[in-house]
Amino acid sequence: MTNIVGYRRTAPGTQPTHLHPAYVSSIKRAPSKPLVFMPHTLTEVTGPLFGKETIDLKACDLTRAQSGEPLGERIIVSGRVMDEDARPVAHTLIEMWQANAAGRYLHKADQHDAPLDPNFAGCGHTLTDGEGRYRFVTIRPGAYPWRNHHNAWRPAHIHFSLFGPAFATRLVTQMYFPGDALIPYDPIFNCTADEQARNRLISVFDWGNTIPDRALGFRFDIILNGREATPMER
Amino acid sequence: MSFQTTTSQTVGPFFTIGFDRLNKAELAGPGISGERVTIAGRVVDGDGKAVPDAVIEIWQANSHGKYAHPEDQQTKPVEPGFQGYGRIGVDENGRFMFTTVKPGAVPGPGGKRQAPHIAVSVFARGLLLRLVTRIYFPEDSGNAGDYVLNLVETARRGTLIARRTAAKDTFEWNVILQGAEETVFFDC
Numbered sequence: 001m002t003n004i005v006g007y008r009r010t011a012p013g014t015q016p017t018h019l020h021p022a023y024v025s026s027i028k029r030a031p032s033k034p035l036v037f038m039p040h041t042l043t044e045v046t047g048p049l050f051g052k053e054t055i056d057l058k059a060c061d062l063t064r065a066q067s068g069e070p071l072g073e074r075i076i077v078s079g080r081v082m083d084e085d086a087r088p089v090a091h092t093l094i095e096m097w098q099a100n101a102a103g104r105y106l107h108k109a110d111q112h113d114a115p116l117d118p119n120f121a122g123c124g125h126t127l128t129d130g131e132g133r134y135r136f137v138t139i140r141p142g143a144y145p146w147r148n149h150h151n152a153w154r155p156a157h158i159h160f161s162l163f164g165p166a167f168a169t170r171l172v173t174q175m176y177f178p179g180d181a182l183i184p185y186d187p188i189f190n191c192t193a194d195e196q197a198r199n200r201l202i203s204v205f206d207w208g209n210t211i212p213d214r215a216l217g218f219r220f221d222i223i224l225n226g227r228e229a230t231p232m233e234r
Numbered sequence: 235m236s237f238q239t240t241t242s243q244t245v246g247p248f249f250t251i252g253f254d255r256l257n258k259a260e261l262a263g264p265g266i267s268g269e270r271v272t273i274a275g276r277v278v279d280g281d282g283k284a285v286p287d288a289v290i291e292i293w294q295a296n297s298h299g300k301y302a303h304p305e306d307q308q309t310k311p312v313e314p315g316f317q318g319y320g321r322i323g324v325d326e327n328g329r330f331m332f333t334t335v336k337p338g339a340v341p342g343p344g345g346k347r348q349a350p351h352i353a354v355s356v357f358a359r360g361l362l363l364r365l366v367t368r369i370y371f372p373e374d375s376g377n378a379g380d381y382v383l384n385l386v387e388t389a390r391r392g393t394l395i396a397r398r399t400a401a402k403d404t405f406e407w408n409v410i411l412q413g414a415e416e417t418v419f420f421d422c
Contacts, residue, residue: 025360106251173240
């Protein structure tokens with residue numbers, strides 16, 4: 001028999017509901033039937049791992065020289081990836097992508113009438129270190145309009161994608177910026193009932209990681225599901 | 235100290251910027267053992283319309299039923315060239331296709347083996363959370379006793395089982411996000 005220690009389920013209200021009608025795209029895409037609860041098996045407590053050999057070490061700097069410097073405000077986005085028991089999630093892959101300073105993505109489906117920046121592709125990746133720390137150098141993304149409702153604007157945000165140690169710990173989220181006036185109006189930010197959980201998506205201004213004469217710092221810690229305490233025979 | 239898992243957010247419409255680097259639709263290169271299979275299908279919404287901005291991720295064992303992960307302690311061979319990971323974006327008609335080897339059976343609850351299956355994550359614009367589902371294979375003798383399949387009401391179980399097509403070693407399996415024929419998604 002195999003003893004499987006599963007991963008914990010998230011606290012009620014701290015995650016979005018699948019259907020959030022204010023986010024119009026969820027209306028026809030959210031499942032209508034209840035999800036089927038599945039105890040974790042070997043399949044869910046394992047998952048793809050990405051080692052150093054799969055990483056471009058330069059990819060954590062989105063401002064690295066193309067033909068010139070990207071436009072916009074240089075920022076450092078850093079933080080720690082931990083589990084719910086505050087244990088670091090070491091050597092795990094983080095993927096990130098974002099709009100440029102004008103609020104435009106380098107994507108054929110982005111029709112926003114704002115300029116592309118030939119010196120900014122808007123994607124990066126890195127591995128956390130042994131203590132779960134990561135650090136990106138990028139530019140502050142711009143807000144942009146979208147067609148969800150009349151005069152809809154997304155607050156500035158950066159997309160994050162993490163694998164963690166197992167299939168059960170996969171997470172895709174978005175980081176926001178403190179003091180952004182658009183946040184209260186954003187149906188995607190507001191899709192989660194628990195206000196404290198929502199607010200943890202807002203990064204913290206981080207004097208300690210600013211670089212004088214160069215870049216401002218923002219801190220964004222990311223928490224992945226922790227392990228169940230008691231091994232259960234399954 | 236105790237934290238709460240960070241809130242999930244949608245991948246949005248432009249995820250390919252960040253995701254394309256790790257796209258992988260051919261999971262098993264030459265020299266990897268096992269029965270080659272192709273799985274193709276569509277992602278459709280509650281109106282039956284194609285979802286053109288979705289991506290699926292695959293996680294599976296190798297043909298011996300061994301995961302390339304340190305927590306799989308079985309004494310079965312790992313194949314260095316087979317990670318068991320795939321990421322396949324859909325095209326403008328919501329279609330995806332990938333090739334792999336049929337996974338072997340892996341241990342399951344109660345000391346019983348799980349039937350061969352592929353774990354799938356679905357991401358798309360409009361999905362605020364990842365959706366988790368599984369692909370099983372038709373005519374597999376293990377399906378009837380499979381722990382996870384038996385969590386699902388009989389009438390919906392078929393959404394998790396790929397269908398053999400006329401093409402050799404090719405299966406059809408669709409992701410129906412919503413509606414009467416909705417794919418079974420797991421709280422995982």
